[in-house]
Amino acid sequence: xxxxxxxxxxxxxxxxxxxxxxxxxxxxxxxxxxxxxxxxxxxxxxxxxxxxxxxxxxxxxxxxxxxxxxxxxxxxxxxxxxxxxxxxxxxxxxxxxxxxxxxxxxxxxxxxxxxxxxxxxxxxxxxxxxxxxxxxxxxxxxxxxxxxxxxxxxxxxxxxxxxxxxxxxxxxxxx
Numbered sequence: 001x002x003x004x005x006x007x008x009x010x011x012x013x014x015x016x017x018x019x020x021x022x023x024x025x026x027x028x029x030x031x032x033x034x035x036x037x038x039x040x041x042x043x044x045x046x047x048x049x050x051x052x053x054x055x056x057x058x059x060x061x062x063x064x065x066x067x068x069x070x071x072x073x074x075x076x077x078x079x080x081x082x083x084x085x086x087x088x089x090x091x092x093x094x095x096x097x098x099x100x101x102x103x104x105x106x107x108x109x110x111x112x113x114x115x116x117x118x119x120x121x122x123x124x125x126x127x128x129x130x131x132x133x134x135x136x137x138x139x140x141x142x143x144x145x146x147x148x149x150x151x152x153x154x155x156x157x158x159x160x161x162x163x164x165x166x167x168x169x170x171x172x173x174x175x
Contacts, residue, residue, distance in 0.1 A: 001061045002037040004049035008076075010066035016118045017136040018079035018125070019111050020072050020144060021166075022050060023086045023156040028099045032085040033060045033106075050081040052110050056102025059110050065117075072141045074148030075130060080114055082107050088142075088158035095162050104166055111138060112173035122170040124163045138167065 024036050033055040040049050040062050049069040053060045063069040063081075071081030085103050086095065094100060115122050118136075125137040127146035140161065141154040 002034070002041045004037075004040040004062045004069065005042070005045035006040075006047055006070050007049045007063045008068040008070070010064070010068065012066065012068060012077065014078055016065070016078060016080055016114075017120065017134070018075050018130065019114055019120060019138045020075050020079045020081045020141060021107065021111075021138065021157050021161075022071060022081060022083045022141045022154075023088045023090070023158060023161075024053070024083045025087050025156070026085055028056070028085050028103070030057065031055070033058050036083060036085075037062045050083040052081075052107075053083045053085075054103055054106040054110065055085040056099045056106065059106045065114075072144040072154065073151035075139070075144040078133075079144075080118075082110055084157060086157070088154075088156040089160075090158055091160040092162050093160075095157075095160055096165070104162075104169060108166060108169040108173060112170045115170065115174060122167055122174060124167055138170070 033053040037053040037060040123137040125139045129135040131147035141156045
């Protein structure tokens with residue numbers, strides 16, 4: 001595990017209900033997950049973090065589930081965050097290429113484990129469901145931004161992200 005520099009030590013005050021998907025805004029290349037995880041823990045770390053960083057070959061833990069990653073204001077206290085190698089401006093075809101398919105499979109494995117552990121259904125939430133504070137599910141950072149527009153302006157994982165395929169992959173892992 002590579003520990004992030006910026007996060008809030010647990011315990012959490014309430015239950016985990018969200019899995020938030022992010023794009024790293026990084027190039028798709030080998031060892032991207034470890035590089036971004038190391039950046040989160042390094043001397044130039046941003047004022048953000050995630051629970052896992054994933055690329056096509058690995059998932060690297062950065063923050064324990066019991067601690068609060070600084071991933072998306074409005075969804076930090078009750079969310080778990082996955083940073084995926086890639087960029088928000090990728091097209092659906094680019095998210096479905098060989099490298100990104102590996103990224104999505106790694107992220108789906110992490111998400112499926114969390115769905116089992118925390119009783120989170122493998123469904124893509126709307127911004128209204130994210131904002132309601134009680135519905136459990138999976139969302140993108142963009143959905144959090146739409147739910148809490150005064151807290152950010154993120155668009156990841158992007159309009160080209162294949163949500164149906166991603167959710168289907170998680171559901172298949174839960175069977």
